[in-house]
Amino acid sequence: MKFRIFRSAEDQTGAGAADPTESVRMGGQVLPEATSSKAASAVEARLEDATPVSGPTVVATPPTGPIKIAARDVSVFYDGKQALYDVSLDIPDKTVTALIGPSGCGKSTFLRTMNRMNDTIAGCKVTGRIAMDDEDINDRSIDPVLLRARVGMVFQRPNPFPKSIYENVAYGPKIHGLVSAKSEMDGVVESALKRAGLWEEVADRLQSSAMGLSGGQQQRLVIARAIAVNPEVILMDEPCSALDPIATARIEELIDELRERFCIVIVTHSMAQAARVSQRTAFFHMGRLVETGDTEDIFQNPRERRTLDYITGRFG
Amino acid sequence: MIWIYLLILTALSAAAFLGGRELARRRAVGAHPHSRPGQHGAYALIWVAAPALLVLILLSVFAAPLERQLTAAGTPDVVAELEHFRRDAFFADAHRVGRGEPALQIWERPLAEQLPVEARRMVRIERTLQWGGGAAAILAAILGGLFALTQIKPQTRARNRVEGWIYGALFICSAIAVLTTLGIIASLAFDSFRFFQKVPIFDFLFGAQWSPQIAIRADQVGSTGAFGAVPLFVGTMLIMSIAMCVAAPIGLLSAIYLSEYASRTTRAVIKPLLEILAGVPTVVYGFFAALTVGPILRVFFNEIGLFLMGGPLDGLGQYLALVQNQMALTAGAVMGIMLIPFVSSLSDDILNAVPQSLRDGSFAMGATKSETVKRVLLPAALPGIAGALLLAVSRAIGETMIVTMAAGLAANLTFNPLDTVTTVTVQIVTLLTGDQEFNSAKTLSAFGLGLTLFMVTLVLNIIAHRIVQTYREQYD
Ligand SMILES: Nc1ncnc2c1ncn2[C@@H]1O[C@H](COP(=O)(O)OP(=O)(O)O)[C@@H](O)[C@H]1O
Ligand SMILES: [Mg+2]
Numbered sequence A: 001m002k003f004r005i006f007r008s009a010e011d012q013t014g015a016g017a018a019d020p021t022e023s024v025r026m027g028g029q030v031l032p033e034a035t036s037s038k039a040a041s042a043v044e045a046r047l048e049d050a051t052p053v054s055g056p057t058v059v060a061t062p063p064t065g066p067i068k069i070a071a072r073d074v075s076v077f078y079d080g081k082q083a084l085y086d087v088s089l090d091i092p093d094k095t096v097t098a099l100i101g102p103s104g105c106g107k108s109t110f111l112r113t114m115n116r117m118n119d120t121i122a123g124c125k126v127t128g129r130i131a132m133d134d135e136d137i138n139d140r141s142i143d144p145v146l147l148r149a150r151v152g153m154v155f156q157r158p159n160p161f162p163k164s165i166y167e168n169v170a171y172g173p174k175i176h177g178l179v180s181a182k183s184e185m186d187g188v189v190e191s192a193l194k195r196a197g198l199w200e201e202v203a204d205r206l207q208s209s210a211m212g213l214s215g216g217q218q219q220r221l222v223i224a225r226a227i228a229v230n231p232e233v234i235l236m237d238e239p240c241s242a243l244d245p246i247a248t249a250r251i252e253e254l255i256d257e258l259r260e261r262f263c264i265v266i267v268t269h270s271m272a273q274a275a276r277v278s279q280r281t282a283f284f285h286m287g288r289l290v291e292t293g294d295t296e297d298i299f300q301n302p303r304e305r306r307t308l309d310y311i312t313g314r315f316g
Numbered sequence B: 001m002i003w004i005y006l007l008i009l010t011a012l013s014a015a016a017f018l019g020g021r022e023l024a025r026r027r028a029v030g031a032h033p034h035s036r037p038g039q040h041g042a043y044a045l046i047w048v049a050a051p052a053l054l055v056l057i058l059l060s061v062f063a064a065p066l067e068r069q070l071t072a073a074g075t076p077d078v079v080a081e082l083e084h085f086r087r088d089a090f091f092a093d094a095h096r097v098g099r100g101e102p103a104l105q106i107w108e109r110p111l112a113e114q115l116p117v118e119a120r121r122m123v124r125i126e127r128t129l130q131w132g133g134g135a136a137a138i139l140a141a142i143l144g145g146l147f148a149l150t151q152i153k154p155q156t157r158a159r160n161r162v163e164g165w166i167y168g169a170l171f172i173c174s175a176i177a178v179l180t181t182l183g184i185i186a187s188l189a190f191d192s193f194r195f196f197q198k199v200p201i202f203d204f205l206f207g208a209q210w211s212p213q214i215a216i217r218a219d220q221v222g223s224t225g226a227f228g229a230v231p232l233f234v235g236t237m238l239i240m241s242i243a244m245c246v247a248a249p250i251g252l253l254s255a256i257y258l259s260e261y262a263s264r265t266t267r268a269v270i271k272p273l274l275e276i277l278a279g280v281p282t283v284v285y286g287f288f289a290a291l292t293v294g295p296i297l298r299v300f301f302n303e304i305g306l307f308l309m310g311g312p313l314d315g316l317g318q319y320l321a322l323v324q325n326q327m328a329l330t331a332g333a334v335m336g337i338m339l340i341p342f343v344s345s346l347s348d349d350i351l352n353a354v355p356q357s358l359r360d361g362s363f364a365m366g367a368t369k370s371e372t373v374k375r376v377l378l379p380a381a382l383p384g385i386a387g388a389l390l391l392a393v394s395r396a397i398g399e400t401m402i403v404t405m406a407a408g409l410a411a412n413l414t415f416n417p418l419d420t421v422t423t424v425t426v427q428i429v430t431l432l433t434g435d436q437e438f439n440s441a442k443t444l445s446a447f448g449l450g451l452t453l454f455m456v457t458l459v460l461n462i463i464a465h466r467i468v469q470t471y472r473e474q475y476d
Helices: A011-014 A038-047 A109-114 A144-150 A165-174 A182-196 A199-205 A215-226 A245-258 A271-277 A295-300 A305-311 B002-028 B037-073 B084-098 B111-151 B158-198 B201-206 B229-262 B264-277 B282-308 B313-322 B326-352 B356-364 B369-398 B401-406 B424-434 B441-474
Strands: A067-078 A080-092 A095-098 A124-132 A151-152 A235-236 A263-267 A282-286 A290-294
Touching: A067 A109, A067 A263, A080 A109, A080 A235, A080 A263, A109 A235, A144 A151, A151 A215, A165 A182, A165 A215, A165 B264, A165 B369, A182 A199, A182 A215, A182 B326, A199 A215, A215 A235, A215 A245, A215 B326, A215 B356, A245 A263, A245 A271, A271 A295, A282 A295, A282 A305, A290 A295, A290 B229, A295 A305, A295 B084, A305 B424, B002 B111, B037 B111, B037 B158, B084 B111, B111 B158, B111 B369, B158 B201, B158 B441, B201 B441, B229 B264, B229 B369, B229 B424, B264 B326, B282 B313, B282 B326, B282 B401, B326 B369, B326 B401, B356 B369, B369 B424, B369 B441, B401 B424
Parallel strands: A080 A290, A095 A263, A095 A282, A151 A235, A235 A263
Antiparallel strands: A067 A080, A067 A124, A282 A290
């Protein structure tokens, strides 16, 4: 059995170059330079004894540093149909954790368990324990409304409210009563927009409609909206999949800056993006968490056959 | 008789279809036909059915006048010399006799002898026309069919031609609706023009006195009447405002409940119920207003009036004690109830058109449901909801039955919801029902009112549709 694991150099000048986001741009993380078929066959040889379709999660490297969110045996059911099977994952603080895997494998579902957005879906049931700072977020005493102020979320398509730019950022602080004075609110809006890297572009038109911004600007506005309430965690569900390469690069830079203050979990379809922005990676397949570890390890040294197949583009 | 022809034509059409298809198959052998056999069949069918139908339509339009002409032309002098209406009566009786029924009148000597003769002649004319017409139709069908047969060739673009016919038929159907509307506008405009020749348009639009009744007989004092429509406009506005005060909040809130709060099962029950409510005939609401709501409100205000009489508010008490069943409040409130399903179902659609991603965004920020509705959904849906309310206003202005039954007829110029008022639509109804002299200013004023009403609702509808449209596009 013979297959190429990583795209060869000729391939990259061909099909690969058409999509600049996919070209290997080193942003701290390094894609395996395993373009030599020797290294590839070494991995192949190691994995030749096919691994079972389901089995315990392989933890390539345990996270270092304090754990922000600890999920244990989390399962999710939609109308009784199981979509997520016993996921246990530790998410460290001040780190970018990437969730990767083929479409429909449950990445978004798992992401939504962390701010209880699944509560808003009729017929959705979550079991297992998710602890944030050692506190069960599904506990009766936790109000999902307050939890969501601590755990912000950014969606696939930019979804600014049809209001002014200012009103969008001020939305969270207003509903949570974080600030009362107008001048204080101005400060909050300004600092959120600055941290989202949008201030310079919109400072002179804060009162114009957010719908007039470009897609990339809208997505950064949504990030500003999320960080205006000073969350501890930011969840991002394919935040760049509706953006062009340049806007994508800006968001990726932003994520890298935000990592210093927040715990970030990002779902992404792009292997290159996961490699560029994340320090930890978790690979999901068919509702199960297959393998997790340091991003470098997962990409250079996958222990599971399915992980290898996925990151080399053999399915998904 | 006509049924037999239709039956024959149907059979001919079917034969044309089958024959055309078969022929097309045979002639296609060895060639690269442009169209499929079925399309050739359809083309042949059209050429059989369309000419025949045209003949039958012409026949049904022109047969009656033609028959009358023929009858009158060949009649003997005794009959021809009769007075106009007596001759018509004679022919009517001849027609009856011809069908084997007894005559209605007893005709004297020379006419009595002519009656059976004329009867036989009329029957003959009728028969000839029927047979001739039917034969013409079948002939047209056959000629059309023969033409179609010559057209069945591999290179004939039967598909495109059939599409052309379908296009034409559909266009005619929609043109009928448009032409009817244009006809209505034209007749309204024409009669209004005659009215405005009698009553200056300025007096009509800005006069504060409405009393068309005295203008019936020319010899009466004040035969010119008074055609100031302001009291009607004010009455219409008053009732419309009351109706909207009821319908707008209740309809909107129930729409919010339905689209944001109700579970799937509740929604599945309530939504059809609301739609049924929207289908209740307005005359039923009229009963409800006149027989239930009106008396209840009257008793309510009368009791308050009796309570207040003799006290410091004696004047108000006197007034309230004499309040009648028929008042603007009754009609307005019931009309509001009628409009609730209309407003709520439109607003529900508009709220549902707000993308789910906005709700998700708001919930993810930690907003509650009511905060999301108030701060995100309603502002986002506001233009659409405004459009829906404008549509409701235009329905309230045009509504007739409820106000006729519950608001009264007195053209009072008042803003008091407890007074009887009258509306534009009610006046149109009263002006045009019963025996009316057709050329009087009184009758014609109905067209002036109708035109005004038409213009106002037209403008409202255009604005409302514009608003709803641009709102929809915003999220497409
Ligand atoms: N709202 C929902 N209702 C029912 N099933 C859902 C819903 N959302 C997701 N699912 C199902 O759960 C599985 C995982 O979906 P998702 O988490 O969206 O996958 P991913 O984000 O990895 O593409 C899929 O099989 C999907 O059909
Ligand atoms: Mg997803």
